[in-house]
Amino acid sequence: MKADKLPKLRQQLSSTLAALKGLLGPAFDSTPILPGAVHVSRHRCGKPQCRCVTEKKLHESVRLQIRFQDGLTNRALTEEQVAFFTPRAEAYRRLRQAGRALRKWEKEVHQILESIEQERRSTEGLSDEDQKRPLR
Ligand SMILES: [Zn+2]
Secondary structure (H helix, E strand, O other), rough: OOOOOOOOHHHHHHHHHHHHHHHHHHHOOOOOOOOOEEEEEEEOOOOOOOHHHHHOEEEEEEEEEEEEEOEEEOOOOOHHHHHHHHHHHHHHHHHHHHHHHHHHHHHHHHHHHHHHHHHHHOOOOOOOOHHHOOOO
């Protein structure tokens, strides 16, 4: 009997279960979501005497990358739009992150379940012949 590993596995399962609610926190948020990301783009403007050439100080503009079904689109944002879209894009990022964390969590739980099954397997009561056959 190798039941000594079971308490540890059960403890592992309990703490993994307890972590689930925190992991899904973003799903309880109600911020509107826009699939996309706000980012700063740095570029040269093309004027030969501009500081972006002479001082190598690139122009910065805040852009919104929107994820449409048929592809990505970038739009320049005004300051007001930055304030409007950033929380929506952030809420999207958090929810996607929660989805990835959930898939990782599922894998962990599966591994624990498989370990628990291994630990609890018993061929007790089977015939000598059947005891020699590997179980599924
Ligand atoms: Zn310039």
